[in-house]
Amino acid sequence: MKTSIWLREIRRRANSWFIITMLGALVIIMPVAYVVLSFFQPTGENWEHIKEFLLADYVKGSVILVGSVGFLSTTIGLVLAWIVAAYEFPLRKQFKWLLIIPLAIPPYIAAYTYSTMTSYTGVIQSLFRNYFDYQFTPGTIEIMSLRGAVFVLTLFLYPYVYMIALNYFEKQSASYIESAKTLGLNGFQMFFRLGLPIARPAIIAGSMLVIFEVLSDYGVASFFGVRTISTAIFQTWFGMYDINAAMRLAAWLLVIILGIFMLERFLRKGRKYDTNVTQSRPLARKKLRGWTAWLAFLSCSIVFFSAFLIPFVQLIYWSLKTYEKVWRADFITLITNSLVAALIGALIISFFAILAARTINLYPSASSNLLARIMTSGYAVPGAVVAIGVLALFITLDEKLAFIYPKLLGVESGSLVLSMSIAMLITGYVIRFMAQGFNSVESGYTKVPPSYREASFLLGRSMTYTFWKVEFPLLRGSILIGFALAFLEIMKELPLTLLLRPFNFDTLATRTYQYAIDERIYEAAPSSLLLICLSILSVIIILRFEEK
Amino acid sequence: MFVDIQNLSFQYSKKQQPVIDRFSFTIKKGEIVGIVGASGSGKSTLLRLLAGLEDPTAGSIELDGRLIVGDNTYIEAEKRGVGMVFQNYALFPHLTVSENICFGLHKMKRPEKKKRLNEMLELVQLQEFAKRYPHELSGGQQQRVALARALAPSPSILLMDEPFSNLDTNLKSLIRMEVRDILQKANSTCLFVSHDQADVDAICDRIIYIDCATYIGSDKESIPV
Numbered sequence: 137m138k139t140s141i142w143l144r145e146i147r148r149r150a151n152s153w154f155i156i157t158m159l160g161a162l163v164i165i166m167p168v169a170y171v172v173l174s175f176f177q178p179t180g181e182n183w184e185h186i187k188e189f190l191l192a193d194y195v196k197g198s199v200i201l202v203g204s205v206g207f208l209s210t211t212i213g214l215v216l217a218w219i220v221a222a223y224e225f226p227l228r229k230q231f232k233w234l235l236i237i238p239l240a241i242p243p244y245i246a247a248y249t250y251s252t253m254t255s256y257t258g259v260i261q262s263l264f265r266n267y268f269d270y271q272f273t274p275g276t277i278e279i280m281s282l283r284g285a286v287f288v289l290t291l292f293l294y295p296y297v298y299m300i301a302l303n304y305f306e307k308q309s310a311s312y313i314e315s316a317k318t319l320g321l322n323g324f325q326m327f328f329r330l331g332l333p334i335a336r337p338a339i340i341a342g343s344m345l346v347i348f349e350v351l352s353d354y355g356v357a358s359f360f361g362v363r364t365i366s367t368a369i370f371q372t373w374f375g376m377y378d379i380n381a382a383m384r385l386a387a388w389l390l391v392i393i394l395g396i397f398m399l400e401r402f403l404r405k406g407r408k409y410d411t412n413v414t415q416s417r418p419l420a421r422k423k424l425r426g427w428t429a430w431l432a433f434l435s436c437s438i439v440f441f442s443a444f445l446i447p448f449v450q451l452i453y454w455s456l457k458t459y460e461k462v463w464r465a466d467f468i469t470l471i472t473n474s475l476v477a478a479l480i481g482a483l484i485i486s487f488f489a490i491l492a493a494r495t496i497n498l499y500p501s502a503s504s505n506l507l508a509r510i511m512t513s514g515y516a517v518p519g520a521v522v523a524i525g526v527l528a529l530f531i532t533l534d535e536k537l538a539f540i541y542p543k544l545l546g547v548e549s550g551s552l553v554l555s556m557s558i559a560m561l562i563t564g565y566v567i568r569f570m571a572q573g574f575n576s577v578e579s580g581y582t583k584v585p586p587s588y589r590e591a592s593f594l595l596g597r598s599m600t601y602t603f604w605k606v607e608f609p610l611l612r613g614s615i616l617i618g619f620a621l622a623f624l625e626i627m628k629e630l631p632l633t634l635l636l637r638p639f640n641f642d643t644l645a646t647r648t649y650q651y652a653i654d655e656r657i658y659e660a661a662p663s664s665l666l667l668i669c670l671s672i673l674s675v676i677i678i679l680r681f682e683e684k
Numbered sequence: 685m686f687v688d689i690q691n692l693s694f695q696y697s698k699k700q701q702p703v704i705d706r707f708s709f710t711i712k713k714g715e716i717v718g719i720v721g722a723s724g725s726g727k728s729t730l731l732r733l734l735a736g737l738e739d740p741t742a743g744s745i746e747l748d749g750r751l752i753v754g755d756n757t758y759i760e761a762e763k764r765g766v767g768m769v770f771q772n773y774a775l776f777p778h779l780t781v782s783e784n785i786c787f788g789l790h791k792m793k794r795p796e797k798k799k800r801l802n803e804m805l806e807l808v809q810l811q812e813f814a815k816r817y818p819h820e821l822s823g824g825q826q827q828r829v830a831l832a833r834a835l836a837p838s839p840s841i842l843l844m845d846e847p848f849s850n851l852d853t854n855l856k857s858l859i860r861m862e863v864r865d866i867l868q869k870a871n872s873t874c875l876f877v878s879h880d881q882a883d884v885d886a887i888c889d890r891i892i893y894i895d896c897a898t899y900i901g902s903d904k905e906s907i908p909v
């Protein structure tokens with residue numbers, strides 16, 4: 137190709153849409169790149185100390201937690217999805233979406249709720265003492281330490297697997313299952329010989345999500361005193377004020393994640409199922425009778441009660457006792473802070489998600505695939521790692537920009553501006569939760585064939601007009617789902633908020649956590665409840681629009 | 685010449701063979717030219733190059749005395765004034781028939797726009813269907829809406845990509861006649877692509893046969909390659 141033609145191509149594609157998309161991708165990748173680069177920075181004494189005495193412990197904690205929670209929540213999510221997809225039993229339709237609701241409860245809230253409920257003075261032990269005159273041996277039922285963390289994380293993360301697997305079972309397997317029935321397999325044989333192998337991609341995708349959530353968790357592990365790499369990052373940052381050592385830990389966490397990605401690749405290799413066989417025909421569910429129907433009903437009920445209803449009711453009860461005391465003027469500020477941060481974050485995410493999904497749809501190529509990878513990379517990077525990268529980046533920016541601040545903003549020279557502002561927190565949110573918005577918009581684009589856009593161009597309409605009049609109306613549902621998902625995650629997010637918030641900036645999540653670690657559990661209830669209600673609202677929006 | 689294509693070459697990726705290789709040909713004003721070729725021979729690609737939806741790797745295209753693609757020139761699709769009827773019609777599903785037809789009439793004032801809309805509805809005989817949505821129409825009706833939408837802004841040339849391929853066979857012959865009438869009334873220059881000889885026989889003044897866009901021959905006129 138001639139150079140002149142090549143230049144012509146570049147001029148054509150370098151429109152403002154494209155440039156803004158690339159800037160967005162740059163913002164997403166910079167902080168993570170910063171963390172990786174810390175491998176080449178000199179380290180101090182602290183790091184030597186951590187490496188020698190603590191690192192093995194942290195890694196062990198993370199691995200045990202990831203292993204047990206990953207296995208247990210995948211099992212629960214998968215079994216529930218199978219029951220709901222393949223069988224007919226009382227309240228099946230209701231359970232189908234009720235089992236997603238636990239997603240609205242942030243695990244750290246569940247952690248303090250359960251640990252209080254099962255403690256000596258908690259509702260369960262009191263009940264047995266007072267009504268049945270029964271005394272538990274200390275340590276039998278208490279939800280605490282490592283097993284507490286496993287219990288809580290499992291119960292509140294299984295919906296990720298459940299949702300993906302359910303979708304898979306409903307869409308992919310109708311014909312497989314029907315043919316298996318004619319082969320005379322019984323229920324258990326069908327699950328193990330058929331359900332498991334068919335759902336393998338869904339199992340892998342779902343458990344990856346769970347694993348990343350566990351690696352990112354700070355609230356639950358720190359509440360139960362489990363040492364993980366994420367909690368270690370906090371300790372080196374807030375305990376030793378050593379950001380370099382914290383960066384080094386974050387970099388190691390990234391290495392582990394990279395390893396997990398490679399494992400995923402390996403597990404998926406050579407196992408390409410024909411995903412083109414889209415079964416629009418719904419699966420004919422088998423009607424359960426007698427004790428099997430009861431068993432299905434009970435399994436769903438037990439999970440729904442323990443992963444939602446019990447902690448929720450307990451929180452309502454506590455809230456009724458304390459809301460007058462907690463409801464101070466600054467409670468409104470908490471709500472506004474949470475809402476504003478989540479709204480701004482989700483808006484920016486939706487904006488870049490649309491831009492990127494559109495660029496990829498417009499110019500499908502290898503570099504577009506790379507762009508998609510970059511946009512979605514944040515979901516795998518733990519909140520604490522994103523936070524460190526963003527902080528380091530913003531401090532560097534402040535140093536570089538220090539010379540114009542006095543003139544531009546009239547502040548004293550040497551003041552930190554960017555790294556003291558809410559912009560830093562929002563940037564963190566955008567990076568971490570971009571995947572939620574992007575995946576949703578991208579899947580929405582499957583409903584907009586390129587010929588719509590081309591027809592509009594040929595009718596003399598600009599790219600921008602085409603977007604607003606043709607693409608946007610068709611994408612609205614998907615954009616809204618992406619927005620609600622991002623909103624939900626930002627509202628719940630704890631570690632990132634704790635690390636990046638400006639001085640004195642509290643949200644519902646940070647206040648709740650503060651009360652909880654101060655052992656003022658009852659006072660934590662009202663803010664928890666509010667947070668959960670707002671989250672449920674987003675979950676309902678998501679479910680509503682996904683039906684369509 | 686009204687349309688003048690010179691040495692046009694194109695390939696979708698560097699690894700693939702060129703889909704169109706140094707292809708040249710011309711169209712006179714008001715002519716309805718048919719292009720016939722097997723599926724995969726590059727007919728759609730040729731139309732997309734003319735419309736500005738793909739960029740050629742070499743060659744030039746002139747339209748109505750204006751260079752629209754050349755080594756240093758690239759006029760964007762929206763500025764070429766080319767109309768196109770897509771194989772799947774690409775009607776906007778969220779807009780009514782009238783809204784679809786008016787979509788390209790942004791340069792007109794309101795009364796003028798209304799007049800043009802009515803002309804177009806009359807031309808394709810869809811007056812009663814103005815308020816319907818595309819999914820409420822039959823295949824043949826959708827096809828006429830697509831034609832009206834493409835003709836409404838009076839394009840300098842109309843491109844049609846296998847517009848009958850989605851229709852029932854028994855409908856086809858009827859609709860062929862209709863389309864020829866519409867095109868004659870609208871008095872437009874048209875490039876019509878099909879893999880079905882009968883389509884072009886019914887509609888076109890002149891026919892070109894292509895095989896991987898290395899031009900094979902025409903029954904009425906010869907064109908240098």
Ligand SMILES: Nc1ncnc2c1ncn2[C@@H]1O[C@H](COP(=O)(O)OP(=O)(O)O)[C@@H](O)[C@H]1O
Nearest residue numbers: 696697703721722723724725726727728729730
């Ligand atoms: N988007 C694309 N990417 C890569 N190859 C393509 C693409 N579109 C078409 N082709 C290839 O280019 C050739 C010509 O395609 P096309 O112009 O659609 O043929 P026709 O319309 O005559 O059936 C075919 O071999 C087809 O496989």
Ligand SMILES: [Mg+2]
Nearest residue numbers: 727728729846
């Ligand atoms: Mg074609």
